[in-house]
Amino acid sequence: MTVMNDGGPLCTFEVVTLFPEMFAGFVGTSLLGKAIAGGLVAVHFTNPRDFGKGRHRAVDDTPYGGGPGMIMSAPPLAAALQAIADARGPAHRVLLTPQGQVFDQARARALVGQSRIVLVCGRYEGVDDRVGQALCDEELSIGDYVLAGGELGAAVIIEAVARLLPGVLGCGMSVADESFSAGRLEYPQWTRPEVWRDRAVPPVLLSGDHQAVARFRLREAARRTRDRRPDLLARHPLGAEEIDALREETDAAAPAGRPGKKRPGP
Ligand code: ADE
DSSP, X not given: OEEOOSSOOSEEEEEEOSOGGGXXXXXXXXXXXXXXXXXXXXXXEEOGGGGOBTTTTBOEEOOTTOOSSOEEOHXXXXXXXXXXXXXXXXXXXXXXXXXXXXXXXXXXXXHTTOSEEEEEEOOTTOBOHHHHHHHOSEEEESSSSOOSSSHHHHHHHHHXXXXXXXXXXXXXXXXXXXXXXXXXXXXXXXXXXXXETTEEOOGGGGSOOHHHHHHHHHHHHHHHHXXXXXXXXXXXXXXXXXXXXXXXXXXXXXXXXXXXXXXXXX
16 A cells, blocks of 8 residues: 655655555545645655565464564565665665654654655564665664553654654644643643633733733743753753743733642543
């Protein structure tokens, strides 16, 4: 299965998976669907089963040393990767595995420079260790939990990278301002109605004072990061402006409706 366009995409993703059908809705929907339709992104799928061994096109085998389950073997994956290179050229190759480096916004940004990215999805109990070493440029995990395969990880990486490509998001500011871009969680946001279940939008946001709004957002982003993700602050310490802003008491009282606070009623 191939989802592509002919207009020179900014990034082409090549997914190596036993289950390409898992991506059917994903590649046709919303942001990614529009990016593919608009020619900014292309996604191809290659099934290692097509390169499997014997009548049953086997792609897995029992682990050396014993143990439960089956391991994806190297030759079908190597053949799949070779077929992709022959058909469409070289690419940056990523193996999805819970043993990889943890994928984050910085790694998404680092992948933005690649014009072709192959995402190799493991299944079963794992992938022959030589696949990562001999065939891939890096191994990535989408978090410290074990999934049944790399497909959801591949989808996460495709979406995180695609939305950073110029033109994929409607508004360039959305990327610059968002959570993690500067080691901060994003400031909280509200929309109408102005008061909902007795919770009012902070008055400063209705003031029309752009400087005050910017200061409020700087402070709330710093506050949120300090309270929820101190690990991010350890890597990106508070700046003088943020320290000042956090000390300040303004007319904007504690923001409404913080998750984790008591929620009366349904
Ligand atoms: N395959 C199984 N678990 C995974 C994870 N957490 N990240 C990437 N690929 C995986």
